Amino acid sequence: MAVTIAIESPLQDDVRALVAQLNDHLLPLSPLEFQFKMSVEQMADSTTTLFVARDAAGKAVGMGALKMHGPELGEVKRMFTLPEVRGQRVGRQLLERIVDLARERKLPVVMLETGTGDGMAEAHRLYTRYGFTPRGPFLDYPDSEWSAFFELNLAAAVRVA
Incomplete structure (x- = not known):
């Protein structure tokens, strides 16, 4: 799909709607205490x-963020694409930009x-195909059955088509 x-700023109505759809998607997948969401206000932090991915008509169809944790670590956050564009490489394009x-x-x-779990299988496939490898918890994330952790060593990373 051409996007x-x-x-962009997360403080836009259509981006707020994407965040709400992502939160709705995540809600039934794990207990709330194991959902590490960022609000749009937190996403607006420096x-x-x-x-933001937009289709030819300008509709926001996906998003993803890079959160900096100092000069040594970046974290991929809030990756989401609308269900109707999944499988069309929008998530891949967002991940590439991040x-x-x-x-x-x-x-x-x-x-x-x-x-x-099953609700996250597409995301896991996207990350592993891109070259991310499983790892243990980082920062202050707890080790639990509800979380999977991945990393991409940029010094050693080779892009996979």
């Missing part, structure tokens, strides 16, 4: 860069936390 991807920004910032590693 345009740009850095440490976070949000990419990783490219991490490389520009000379980060040695990018990590992420995501849920587990």
Whole structure:
């Protein structure tokens, strides 16, 4: 699918709607205490860069963010695409932009936390196909059956088509 991807503010109505849809998607997948969501206000912080994918009509169809945790670690946050565009490589394009920004910032590693179970199988496939590898918890995330952790070593990373 042809989309345009740009850095945008999360404080827009259509981005707020994407965040709400992501939160609704996640709600039944794990207990609330194991859902590490960022609000749009938190996403608007200077440490976070949000990419928004828009279709030819300008509709927001996906998003993903890079949150900086100092000069050594970037975290992929709030990855989501609308159900009607899944399988059309929109998530892949968003992930590429996030990783490219991490490389520009000379980060040695990018990590992420995501849920587990059938509802997250597509996300796991996207991350592993891109080159992310499973790892243990990082930062202050608890080790639990509800979370899966991945990292991409940017110094050693080779892009997979």
